[in-house]
Amino acid sequence: MNLIILMESDRLDNERFCLRDNRAEHIRDVLKLEKGEKVQVGLLNGPVGQAVVEVLTPLEVVLKISELRDIAPPEPIVDLVCALPRPQTLKKVLFTSAMMGIRRLYFIRAGRVEKSYFQSPLLGKEKYTPHLIEGLAQGKLTFLPEIHILDRFKVFFDAILPVVEKESEINPAKLVASPESSFNLGERFDKNIRRIIFAIGPEGGWLPFELEYMEQAGFRQFTLGRRILRVEHAVTAALSQMELLLKLK
Amino acid sequence: MNLIILMESDRLDNERFCLRDNRAEHIRDVLKLEKGEKVQVGLLNGPVGQAVVEVLTPLEVVLKISELRDIAPPEPIVDLVCALPRPQTLKKVLFTSAMMGIRRLYFIRAGRVEKSYFQSPLLGKEKYTPHLIEGLAQGKLTFLPEIHILDRFKVFFDAILPVVEKESEINPAKLVASPESSFNLGERFDKNIRRIIFAIGPEGGWLPFELEYMEQAGFRQFTLGRRILRVEHAVTAALSQMELLLKLK
Numbered sequence: 001m002n003l004i005i006l007m008e009s010d011r012l013d014n015e016r017f018c019l020r021d022n023r024a025e026h027i028r029d030v031l032k033l034e035k036g037e038k039v040q041v042g043l044l045n046g047p048v049g050q051a052v053v054e055v056l057t058p059l060e061v062v063l064k065i066s067e068l069r070d071i072a073p074p075e076p077i078v079d080l081v082c083a084l085p086r087p088q089t090l091k092k093v094l095f096t097s098a099m100m101g102i103r104r105l106y107f108i109r110a111g112r113v114e115k116s117y118f119q120s121p122l123l124g125k126e127k128y129t130p131h132l133i134e135g136l137a138q139g140k141l142t143f144l145p146e147i148h149i150l151d152r153f154k155v156f157f158d159a160i161l162p163v164v165e166k167e168s169e170i171n172p173a174k175l176v177a178s179p180e181s182s183f184n185l186g187e188r189f190d191k192n193i194r195r196i197i198f199a200i201g202p203e204g205g206w207l208p209f210e211l212e213y214m215e216q217a218g219f220r221q222f223t224l225g226r227r228i229l230r231v232e233h234a235v236t237a238a239l240s241q242m243e244l245l246l247k248l249k
Numbered sequence: 250m251n252l253i254i255l256m257e258s259d260r261l262d263n264e265r266f267c268l269r270d271n272r273a274e275h276i277r278d279v280l281k282l283e284k285g286e287k288v289q290v291g292l293l294n295g296p297v298g299q300a301v302v303e304v305l306t307p308l309e310v311v312l313k314i315s316e317l318r319d320i321a322p323p324e325p326i327v328d329l330v331c332a333l334p335r336p337q338t339l340k341k342v343l344f345t346s347a348m349m350g351i352r353r354l355y356f357i358r359a360g361r362v363e364k365s366y367f368q369s370p371l372l373g374k375e376k377y378t379p380h381l382i383e384g385l386a387q388g389k390l391t392f393l394p395e396i397h398i399l400d401r402f403k404v405f406f407d408a409i410l411p412v413v414e415k416e417s418e419i420n421p422a423k424l425v426a427s428p429e430s431s432f433n434l435g436e437r438f439d440k441n442i443r444r445i446i447f448a449i450g451p452e453g454g455w456l457p458f459e460l461e462y463m464e465q466a467g468f469r470q471f472t473l474g475r476r477i478l479r480v481e482h483a484v485t486a487a488l489s490q491m492e493l494l495l496k497l498k
Binding site: 002074096099100101138139140141184185186224225226227228229230233236237238239240241243244245247248 | 251323345348349350387388389390433434435473474475476477478479482485486487488489490492493494496497
């Protein structure tokens, strides 16, 4: 936990927040802070800054904001289209996506996604949000990714994508990771890119029909390397490569 | 499990291997193979290829090699120097390092490493090897990383590093990830690099003294990006960036 994320539901008044969960525990038992000491905080979907420990009991920690400064959301702005993984993997994808600064997550159906995955209780907002918050606290970010769950494959490409592209001022680059592609990300990347829609398939990969459908929708294939990565690591690998490519002269 | 890793201890004869653990389970319950069907296999530290399911019972699976072809170990050859993490994280670092094709792992002591971590039963060879094998099976690699555990910080730099550099024909690039560095990996990277010694600090980072000591030993600092990554994700991010940089023209 590199940043204590503060939420509206924690708020006591204009500048005070009361914590009773693993964040309070972290302040007490890991950081071992005492009353009057400072800790790095971030307001969910808002600025980061510092807060002073005002109350510290075994039951609760009250923080008083002492300084706030706005931070820019990460660039490039990346939306992830991800074949819904099994629940254990989903937790890791939620954590990693928030840690890496993904803006929106579309979990979609694919031929190699088991139907039962869409029945997972983890798809409830109150269940998945803690994993996102944990990721933000790791990556020192405050922007909560938006989650969209689509129990159809085509719905994203036929109904959502055209709307997203229409409302967006900047034309997004559309990329799909595919171990079989002979192109690396550098060959698919333009340094002026500021928005990316990035798709990752299920364990076992997309079906040929699905890859063709995505190609028709403008998605270009690239490989992350020769190794076969787990979904959560593919997110890390791709975002790290994107950030590097934006920095290279 | 994208590759069934076969070990000498599984061997029945020249071309037959008997599995009774989670690999047998994977063949039966996930791949749902039947007698006579083929599966991708890799010999530990050796070639990859295919094998035929010869025996399939609830107790065991016997595979008969049908084809083998040599594969080259990954390039660049990367040795990882990692401040020993807590056991839960260590499992993930072992898995990820094997998945990403790390050649050697040196787990070392640092100021922000708790002493108790060196008492973990996970540091026993029979305990850590399964996590490495699992990583190889994910990444479709067969080269088992070598593990070295050093309960001192300086020992690696004073005693091990000079020997490694002396016996190596190619001078390794020495790099240390540091969130404070203003250099990205591209600025620290030479396309002719074929060997890398890459260091990752503990949660909470290296001490200033440690960073200076590493700098004296020739390690150059770079940042993986603005986000603070968990150790296992830092391994993925760095290796993905290295592989991309080698491919860029």
